[in-house]
Amino acid sequence: MKKRNSRYHHGHLAESLLDAVDEIASQFGIEAVTLRGCAKRIGVSPASAFRHYADKRALLTVFATRALNQLADAMEVAMLQAQEEGGDALHAVCMAYVRFALTKPAFFRAMWREEMIYSRDADYLAATERLAGYLQEGFVKTIADEDPCDFSPQELLAWSAVHGLACLFVDGPVAREKEREDKLQLTDTVLRQLLPVFSQ
Amino acid sequence: MKKRNSRYHHGHLAESLLDAVDEIASQFGIEAVTLRGCAKRIGVSPASAFRHYADKRALLTVFATRALNQLADAMEVAMLQAQEEGGDALHAVCMAYVRFALTKPAFFRAMWREEMIYSRDADYLAATERLAGYLQEGFVKTIADEDPCDFSPQELLAWSAVHGLACLFVDGPVAREKEREDKLQLTDTVLRQLLPVFSQ
Protein backbone atom coordinates (compact mmCIF):
# COMPACT_ATOMS: atom_id res chain seq x y z
CA MET A 1 0.00 0.00 0.00
CA LYS A 2 2.26 2.72 1.25
CA LYS A 3 5.95 2.73 0.65
CA ARG A 4 7.68 3.49 3.90
CA ASN A 5 11.21 2.94 2.65
CA SER A 6 12.00 6.62 2.46
CA ARG A 7 10.81 9.04 5.08
CA TYR A 8 11.34 12.00 2.81
CA HIS A 9 7.79 12.21 1.57
CA HIS A 10 5.20 12.17 4.26
CA GLY A 11 2.26 11.39 2.04
CA HIS A 12 -0.66 12.76 4.03
CA LEU A 13 0.81 15.98 5.27
CA ALA A 14 -2.22 18.15 4.64
CA GLU A 15 -4.47 15.95 6.75
CA SER A 16 -1.80 15.28 9.35
CA LEU A 17 -1.39 19.01 9.84
CA LEU A 18 -5.12 19.30 10.47
CA ASP A 19 -4.86 16.50 13.01
CA ALA A 20 -1.99 18.32 14.69
CA VAL A 21 -4.09 21.49 14.92
CA ASP A 22 -6.81 19.31 16.36
CA GLU A 23 -4.61 17.87 19.08
CA ILE A 24 -2.81 21.07 20.03
CA ALA A 25 -6.04 23.06 20.09
CA SER A 26 -7.69 20.38 22.22
CA GLN A 27 -4.84 20.33 24.71
CA PHE A 28 -3.71 23.95 24.87
CA GLY A 29 -6.36 26.02 23.16
CA ILE A 30 -6.65 27.44 19.69
CA GLU A 31 -4.39 30.40 20.50
CA ALA A 32 -1.54 27.99 21.20
CA VAL A 33 -1.67 26.51 17.70
CA THR A 34 1.54 27.21 15.84
CA LEU A 35 2.65 26.20 12.37
CA ARG A 36 6.05 25.24 13.69
CA GLY A 37 4.51 23.33 16.55
CA CYS A 38 2.26 21.38 14.20
CA ALA A 39 5.19 20.60 11.91
CA LYS A 40 7.35 19.45 14.80
CA ARG A 41 4.60 17.18 16.11
CA ILE A 42 4.43 15.46 12.73
CA GLY A 43 8.20 15.35 12.45
CA VAL A 44 8.42 17.56 9.43
CA SER A 45 10.14 20.83 8.63
CA PRO A 46 8.31 24.08 9.41
CA ALA A 47 8.26 25.21 5.80
CA SER A 48 6.59 22.09 4.50
CA ALA A 49 3.17 23.34 5.55
CA PHE A 50 3.28 25.98 2.84
CA ARG A 51 3.20 23.36 0.11
CA HIS A 52 -0.36 22.55 1.22
CA TYR A 53 -1.70 25.75 2.74
CA ALA A 54 -1.16 29.27 1.51
CA ASP A 55 -0.65 30.51 5.07
CA LYS A 56 -1.59 29.79 8.64
CA ARG A 57 -4.98 31.40 8.17
CA ALA A 58 -5.77 29.02 5.32
CA LEU A 59 -4.93 26.04 7.52
CA LEU A 60 -7.15 27.35 10.28
CA THR A 61 -9.89 27.94 7.75
CA VAL A 62 -9.85 24.30 6.71
CA PHE A 63 -9.72 23.29 10.36
CA ALA A 64 -12.71 25.52 11.16
CA THR A 65 -14.57 24.00 8.24
CA ARG A 66 -13.84 20.53 9.51
CA ALA A 67 -15.02 21.51 12.98
CA LEU A 68 -18.20 23.01 11.53
CA ASN A 69 -18.92 19.76 9.75
CA GLN A 70 -18.28 17.77 12.91
CA LEU A 71 -20.83 19.94 14.68
CA ALA A 72 -23.23 19.54 11.78
CA ASP A 73 -22.75 15.77 11.94
CA ALA A 74 -23.65 15.77 15.62
CA MET A 75 -26.72 17.88 14.90
CA GLU A 76 -27.78 15.55 12.11
CA VAL A 77 -27.51 12.53 14.35
CA ALA A 78 -29.50 14.27 17.05
CA MET A 79 -32.16 15.29 14.57
CA LEU A 80 -32.59 11.86 13.06
CA GLN A 81 -32.76 10.24 16.45
CA ALA A 82 -35.39 12.69 17.63
CA GLN A 83 -37.44 12.10 14.49
CA GLU A 84 -37.25 8.37 15.02
CA GLU A 85 -38.33 8.65 18.61
CA GLY A 86 -40.98 11.22 17.83
CA GLY A 87 -39.24 13.85 19.91
CA ASP A 88 -38.70 17.54 19.33
CA ALA A 89 -36.15 17.70 16.51
CA LEU A 90 -35.38 21.40 17.00
CA HIS A 91 -34.74 20.92 20.68
CA ALA A 92 -32.48 17.96 20.01
CA VAL A 93 -30.50 19.90 17.42
CA CYS A 94 -30.07 22.84 19.79
CA MET A 95 -28.92 20.60 22.60
CA ALA A 96 -26.37 18.99 20.27
CA TYR A 97 -25.11 22.48 19.42
CA VAL A 98 -24.39 23.40 23.03
CA ARG A 99 -23.11 19.93 23.87
CA PHE A 100 -20.52 20.20 21.12
CA ALA A 101 -19.40 23.63 22.33
CA LEU A 102 -18.96 22.27 25.85
CA THR A 103 -17.18 19.11 24.71
CA LYS A 104 -14.80 20.78 22.24
CA PRO A 105 -14.58 24.43 23.25
CA ALA A 106 -11.42 25.05 21.25
CA PHE A 107 -13.12 23.75 18.11
CA PHE A 108 -16.18 25.85 18.76
CA ARG A 109 -14.02 28.94 19.19
CA ALA A 110 -12.07 28.23 16.01
CA MET A 111 -15.26 28.00 13.99
CA TRP A 112 -16.26 31.58 14.54
CA ARG A 113 -12.94 33.40 14.90
CA GLU A 114 -13.37 35.66 11.90
CA GLU A 115 -10.00 37.37 12.20
CA MET A 116 -8.18 34.04 12.24
CA ILE A 117 -9.80 32.46 9.18
CA TYR A 118 -10.86 33.34 5.64
CA SER A 119 -14.55 33.51 6.37
CA ARG A 120 -15.45 34.06 2.72
CA ASP A 121 -13.92 30.72 1.76
CA ALA A 122 -16.39 28.68 -0.28
CA ASP A 123 -16.04 25.45 1.70
CA TYR A 124 -16.29 27.31 4.99
CA LEU A 125 -19.45 29.08 3.86
CA ALA A 126 -20.92 25.80 2.62
CA ALA A 127 -20.32 24.28 6.05
CA THR A 128 -22.07 27.18 7.78
CA GLU A 129 -25.01 26.75 5.45
CA ARG A 130 -25.19 23.06 6.18
CA LEU A 131 -25.20 23.92 9.87
CA ALA A 132 -27.93 26.48 9.42
CA GLY A 133 -29.92 23.94 7.46
CA TYR A 134 -30.31 21.62 10.42
CA LEU A 135 -31.52 24.49 12.56
CA GLN A 136 -34.04 25.44 9.92
CA GLU A 137 -35.15 21.90 9.40
CA GLY A 138 -36.78 21.90 12.80
CA PHE A 139 -39.11 24.57 11.49
CA VAL A 140 -40.16 23.33 8.11
CA LYS A 141 -43.11 21.47 9.50
CA THR A 142 -44.37 24.22 11.76
CA ILE A 143 -43.65 27.38 9.87
CA ALA A 144 -43.87 28.01 6.15
CA ASP A 145 -40.43 29.21 5.19
CA GLU A 146 -40.40 32.09 2.77
CA ASP A 147 -36.81 31.95 1.56
CA PRO A 148 -34.79 28.79 2.20
CA CYS A 149 -31.57 30.80 2.13
CA ASP A 150 -32.70 33.54 4.49
CA PHE A 151 -33.89 33.12 8.03
CA SER A 152 -37.25 33.74 9.53
CA PRO A 153 -37.25 35.73 12.78
CA GLN A 154 -38.13 32.59 14.70
CA GLU A 155 -35.30 30.64 13.16
CA LEU A 156 -32.84 33.41 13.80
CA LEU A 157 -34.02 33.68 17.39
CA ALA A 158 -33.46 29.97 17.88
CA TRP A 159 -29.97 30.12 16.43
CA SER A 160 -29.14 33.27 18.38
CA ALA A 161 -30.31 31.81 21.66
CA VAL A 162 -28.44 28.57 21.28
CA HIS A 163 -25.33 30.22 19.88
CA GLY A 164 -25.33 32.87 22.57
CA LEU A 165 -25.70 30.31 25.30
CA ALA A 166 -22.84 28.27 23.88
CA CYS A 167 -20.64 31.36 23.64
CA LEU A 168 -21.47 32.50 27.16
CA PHE A 169 -20.64 29.06 28.47
CA VAL A 170 -17.39 28.81 26.54
CA ASP A 171 -16.02 32.35 26.77
CA GLY A 172 -18.34 34.17 29.09
CA PRO A 173 -18.92 34.43 32.80
CA VAL A 174 -22.06 32.30 32.86
CA ALA A 175 -22.00 29.17 35.00
CA ARG A 176 -18.22 29.15 34.87
CA GLU A 177 -17.85 27.00 37.96
CA LYS A 178 -20.58 24.54 37.12
CA GLU A 179 -20.18 21.05 35.76
CA ARG A 180 -20.87 20.12 32.18
CA GLU A 181 -24.06 18.27 33.06
CA ASP A 182 -25.36 21.25 35.01
CA LYS A 183 -24.77 23.48 32.02
CA LEU A 184 -26.63 21.07 29.77
CA GLN A 185 -29.48 20.94 32.24
CA LEU A 186 -29.53 24.73 32.30
CA THR A 187 -29.52 24.75 28.51
CA ASP A 188 -32.54 22.49 28.47
CA THR A 189 -34.37 24.78 30.86
CA VAL A 190 -33.52 27.88 28.88
CA LEU A 191 -34.53 26.31 25.59
CA ARG A 192 -37.88 25.32 27.02
CA GLN A 193 -38.55 29.00 27.62
CA LEU A 194 -38.61 29.36 23.87
CA LEU A 195 -41.56 27.02 23.39
CA PRO A 196 -44.27 29.73 23.57
CA VAL A 197 -42.52 31.53 20.73
CA PHE A 198 -42.99 28.65 18.34
CA SER A 199 -46.39 27.39 19.40
CA GLN A 200 -48.48 30.52 19.34
CA MET B 1 0.22 71.37 35.20
CA LYS B 2 2.40 68.96 33.29
CA LYS B 3 6.10 69.47 32.87
CA ARG B 4 7.03 68.86 29.26
CA ASN B 5 10.66 69.87 29.56
CA SER B 6 11.96 66.35 29.51
CA ARG B 7 10.41 63.73 27.28
CA TYR B 8 11.95 60.92 29.25
CA HIS B 9 8.95 60.24 31.42
CA HIS B 10 5.73 59.90 29.55
CA GLY B 11 3.48 60.31 32.53
CA HIS B 12 0.32 58.57 31.38
CA LEU B 13 1.79 55.51 29.77
CA ALA B 14 -0.67 53.01 31.18
CA GLU B 15 -3.67 54.89 29.81
CA SER B 16 -1.93 55.81 26.58
CA LEU B 17 -1.21 52.14 25.93
CA LEU B 18 -4.89 51.39 26.38
CA ASP B 19 -5.72 54.14 23.90
CA ALA B 20 -3.21 52.65 21.47
CA VAL B 21 -4.88 49.26 21.79
CA ASP B 22 -8.16 51.04 21.20
CA GLU B 23 -7.00 52.69 17.98
CA ILE B 24 -5.14 49.71 16.53
CA ALA B 25 -7.99 47.33 17.35
CA SER B 26 -10.50 49.74 15.81
CA GLN B 27 -8.47 50.10 12.62
CA PHE B 28 -6.98 46.64 12.10
CA GLY B 29 -8.79 44.30 14.48
CA ILE B 30 -7.91 42.92 17.86
CA GLU B 31 -5.61 40.26 16.41
CA ALA B 32 -3.40 42.99 14.98
CA VAL B 33 -2.73 44.52 18.39
CA THR B 34 0.92 44.25 19.27
CA LEU B 35 2.83 45.47 22.30
CA ARG B 36 5.59 46.82 20.09
CA GLY B 37 3.06 48.45 17.82
CA CYS B 38 1.34 50.16 20.72
CA ALA B 39 4.67 51.35 22.09
CA LYS B 40 5.77 52.70 18.73
CA ARG B 41 2.51 54.57 18.28
CA ILE B 42 3.07 56.33 21.59
CA GLY B 43 6.71 56.94 20.83
CA VAL B 44 8.05 54.83 23.62
CA SER B 45 10.33 51.81 23.86
CA PRO B 46 8.77 48.33 23.59
CA ALA B 47 9.90 47.31 27.05
CA SER B 48 8.26 50.23 28.80
CA ALA B 49 4.87 48.52 28.71
CA PHE B 50 6.08 45.98 31.25
CA ARG B 51 6.42 48.67 33.92
CA HIS B 52 2.63 48.98 33.87
CA TYR B 53 1.35 45.59 32.74
CA ALA B 54 2.67 42.20 33.72
CA ASP B 55 2.30 40.96 30.15
CA LYS B 56 0.30 41.47 26.99
CA ARG B 57 -2.58 39.47 28.36
CA ALA B 58 -2.85 41.79 31.36
CA LEU B 59 -3.02 44.80 29.06
CA LEU B 60 -5.75 43.16 27.00
CA THR B 61 -7.59 42.28 30.20
CA VAL B 62 -7.71 45.92 31.23
CA PHE B 63 -8.73 46.85 27.72
CA ALA B 64 -11.51 44.26 27.75
CA THR B 65 -12.66 45.59 31.10
CA ARG B 66 -12.76 49.13 29.72
CA ALA B 67 -14.72 47.92 26.72
CA LEU B 68 -17.16 46.06 28.97
CA ASN B 69 -17.75 49.24 30.95
CA GLN B 70 -18.27 51.23 27.76
CA LEU B 71 -20.93 48.73 26.74
CA ALA B 72 -22.45 48.89 30.20
CA ASP B 73 -22.50 52.69 29.97
CA ALA B 74 -24.39 52.50 26.69
CA MET B 75 -26.83 50.05 28.20
CA GLU B 76 -27.36 52.27 31.22
CA VAL B 77 -28.10 55.28 29.03
CA ALA B 78 -30.55 53.25 26.97
CA MET B 79 -32.24 51.94 30.09
CA LEU B 80 -32.64 55.35 31.71
CA GLN B 81 -33.95 56.86 28.52
CA ALA B 82 -36.49 54.10 28.10
CA GLN B 83 -37.63 54.47 31.69
CA GLU B 84 -38.06 58.21 31.16
CA GLU B 85 -40.06 57.72 28.02
CA GLY B 86 -42.05 54.87 29.47
CA GLY B 87 -40.64 52.42 26.93
CA ASP B 88 -39.53 48.83 27.33
CA ALA B 89 -36.29 49.03 29.31
CA LEU B 90 -35.22 45.46 28.57
CA HIS B 91 -35.71 45.93 24.86
CA ALA B 92 -33.74 49.16 24.93
CA VAL B 93 -30.89 47.53 26.82
CA CYS B 94 -30.78 44.62 24.37
CA MET B 95 -30.76 46.94 21.38
CA ALA B 96 -27.87 48.88 22.93
CA TYR B 97 -26.01 45.60 23.34
CA VAL B 98 -26.23 44.70 19.66
CA ARG B 99 -25.67 48.28 18.55
CA PHE B 100 -22.40 48.38 20.46
CA ALA B 101 -21.24 45.10 18.94
CA LEU B 102 -21.98 46.43 15.46
CA THR B 103 -20.35 49.80 16.09
CA LYS B 104 -17.21 48.48 17.77
CA PRO B 105 -16.82 44.87 16.69
CA ALA B 106 -13.16 44.68 17.72
CA PHE B 107 -14.07 45.81 21.23
CA PHE B 108 -16.90 43.36 21.43
CA ARG B 109 -14.58 40.56 20.36
CA ALA B 110 -11.92 41.56 22.88
CA MET B 111 -14.43 41.44 25.73
CA TRP B 112 -15.07 37.74 25.41
CA ARG B 113 -11.80 36.34 24.10
CA GLU B 114 -11.08 34.12 27.05
CA GLU B 115 -7.75 32.84 25.82
CA MET B 116 -6.44 36.37 25.32
CA ILE B 117 -7.33 37.79 28.74
CA TYR B 118 -7.23 36.86 32.41
CA SER B 119 -10.93 36.21 32.73
CA ARG B 120 -10.69 35.62 36.48
CA ASP B 121 -9.40 39.16 37.03
CA ALA B 122 -11.45 40.91 39.71
CA ASP B 123 -12.04 44.12 37.76
CA TYR B 124 -12.97 42.18 34.64
CA LEU B 125 -15.44 40.05 36.58
CA ALA B 126 -16.91 43.13 38.23
CA ALA B 127 -17.48 44.64 34.80
CA THR B 128 -19.27 41.53 33.58
CA GLU B 129 -21.48 41.62 36.65
CA ARG B 130 -22.31 45.25 36.06
CA LEU B 131 -23.24 44.32 32.50
CA ALA B 132 -25.40 41.45 33.65
CA GLY B 133 -27.05 43.76 36.14
CA TYR B 134 -28.53 45.97 33.45
CA LEU B 135 -29.93 42.94 31.68
CA GLN B 136 -31.49 41.72 34.91
CA GLU B 137 -32.83 45.13 35.78
CA GLY B 138 -35.32 44.85 32.95
CA PHE B 139 -36.87 41.95 34.81
CA VAL B 140 -37.12 43.14 38.36
CA LYS B 141 -40.54 44.59 37.80
CA THR B 142 -42.02 41.66 35.96
CA ILE B 143 -40.44 38.62 37.53
CA ALA B 144 -39.57 38.03 41.15
CA ASP B 145 -35.87 37.27 41.13
CA GLU B 146 -34.84 34.44 43.37
CA ASP B 147 -31.12 35.03 43.59
CA PRO B 148 -29.77 38.40 42.51
CA CYS B 149 -26.41 36.84 41.70
CA ASP B 150 -27.73 33.96 39.64
CA PHE B 151 -29.88 34.16 36.57
CA SER B 152 -33.42 33.07 36.05
CA PRO B 153 -34.06 31.05 32.89
CA GLN B 154 -35.82 34.03 31.35
CA GLU B 155 -32.94 36.34 32.10
CA LEU B 156 -30.43 33.88 30.72
CA LEU B 157 -32.53 33.41 27.61
CA ALA B 158 -32.60 37.16 27.05
CA TRP B 159 -28.86 37.45 27.46
CA SER B 160 -28.21 34.41 25.28
CA ALA B 161 -30.43 35.66 22.50
CA VAL B 162 -28.95 39.12 22.40
CA HIS B 163 -25.39 37.87 22.84
CA GLY B 164 -25.81 35.21 20.21
CA LEU B 165 -27.26 37.64 17.73
CA ALA B 166 -24.40 40.05 18.34
CA CYS B 167 -21.85 37.25 17.89
CA LEU B 168 -23.47 35.96 14.73
CA PHE B 169 -23.47 39.45 13.29
CA VAL B 170 -19.88 40.15 14.25
CA ASP B 171 -18.19 36.80 13.57
CA GLY B 172 -20.83 34.66 11.97
CA PRO B 173 -22.39 34.28 8.56
CA VAL B 174 -25.68 35.98 9.42
CA ALA B 175 -26.61 39.05 7.41
CA ARG B 176 -22.97 39.56 6.47
CA GLU B 177 -23.75 41.67 3.44
CA LYS B 178 -26.41 43.79 5.05
CA GLU B 179 -26.08 47.34 6.30
CA ARG B 180 -25.86 48.24 9.95
CA GLU B 181 -29.36 49.65 10.02
CA ASP B 182 -30.78 46.50 8.47
CA LYS B 183 -29.09 44.42 11.14
CA LEU B 184 -30.52 46.61 13.86
CA GLN B 185 -33.95 46.34 12.29
CA LEU B 186 -33.55 42.58 12.18
CA THR B 187 -32.47 42.63 15.82
CA ASP B 188 -35.60 44.51 16.73
CA THR B 189 -37.74 41.96 14.91
CA VAL B 190 -36.00 39.02 16.53
CA LEU B 191 -36.23 40.51 20.00
CA ARG B 192 -39.95 41.06 19.59
CA GLN B 193 -40.30 37.32 19.14
CA LEU B 194 -39.26 37.02 22.76
CA LEU B 195 -42.21 38.99 24.09
CA PRO B 196 -44.52 35.98 24.63
CA VAL B 197 -41.83 34.45 26.83
CA PHE B 198 -41.99 37.29 29.30
CA SER B 199 -45.66 38.11 29.26
CA GLN B 200 -47.26 34.74 29.78
Place this chain on the structure above:
DNA sequence: ATTGTAAGTTAACAGCGTTTACATCCATCT
Protein backbone atom coordinates in the same frame (compact mmCIF):
# COMPACT_ATOMS: atom_id res chain seq x y z
C1' DA C 1 17.00 6.00 -18.79
C1' DT C 2 15.62 10.79 -18.84
C1' DT C 3 13.18 14.28 -17.28
C1' DG C 4 9.53 17.09 -15.12
C1' DT C 5 6.97 17.97 -11.22
C1' DA C 6 5.24 17.42 -6.68
C1' DA C 7 6.71 17.43 -2.06
C1' DG C 8 10.08 17.81 1.17
C1' DT C 9 14.51 20.53 3.45
C1' DT C 10 17.63 24.24 4.93
C1' DA C 11 18.70 28.80 5.95
C1' DA C 12 17.43 33.15 6.36
C1' DC C 13 14.28 37.29 7.26
C1' DA C 14 11.63 40.56 10.01
C1' DG C 15 8.55 40.95 13.77
C1' DC C 16 6.80 39.22 18.13
C1' DG C 17 6.69 38.96 23.64
C1' DT C 18 9.71 39.14 27.28
C1' DT C 19 13.88 39.74 30.34
C1' DT C 20 18.06 41.89 32.08
C1' DA C 21 20.98 45.52 32.95
C1' DC C 22 21.33 50.26 32.74
C1' DA C 23 19.74 55.41 32.53
C1' DT C 24 16.98 59.13 33.96
C1' DC C 25 13.89 61.77 36.47
C1' DC C 26 11.13 63.08 40.57
C1' DA C 27 10.05 63.34 45.42
C1' DT C 28 11.52 63.27 49.83
C1' DC C 29 14.46 63.91 53.81
C1' DT C 30 17.84 65.97 56.03
Place this chain on the structure above:
DNA sequence: AGATGGATGTAAACGCTGTTAACTTACAAT
Protein backbone atom coordinates in the same frame (compact mmCIF):
# COMPACT_ATOMS: atom_id res chain seq x y z
C1' DA D 1 20.24 73.09 48.78
C1' DG D 2 22.11 68.49 48.11
C1' DA D 3 21.95 63.63 48.49
C1' DT D 4 19.33 59.56 47.74
C1' DG D 5 16.05 56.02 46.52
C1' DG D 6 12.27 54.45 44.07
C1' DA D 7 9.49 54.87 40.03
C1' DT D 8 9.74 55.04 35.19
C1' DG D 9 11.91 54.85 30.85
C1' DT D 10 15.74 52.70 27.45
C1' DA D 11 18.92 49.41 24.94
C1' DA D 12 20.22 45.04 23.83
C1' DA D 13 19.45 40.50 23.70
C1' DC D 14 16.79 35.88 23.93
C1' DG D 15 13.93 32.38 21.73
C1' DC D 16 9.87 32.06 19.33
C1' DT D 17 6.74 33.10 15.36
C1' DG D 18 5.07 33.17 10.14
C1' DT D 19 6.97 33.32 5.76
C1' DT D 20 10.11 33.16 1.71
C1' DA D 21 13.82 31.58 -1.47
C1' DA D 22 16.93 28.28 -3.08
C1' DC D 23 17.91 23.69 -2.98
C1' DT D 24 17.06 18.41 -2.78
C1' DT D 25 14.60 14.23 -3.10
C1' DA D 26 11.35 10.90 -4.88
C1' DC D 27 8.06 9.43 -7.88
C1' DA D 28 5.67 9.15 -12.54
C1' DA D 29 5.41 9.68 -17.33
C1' DT D 30 7.77 9.69 -21.49
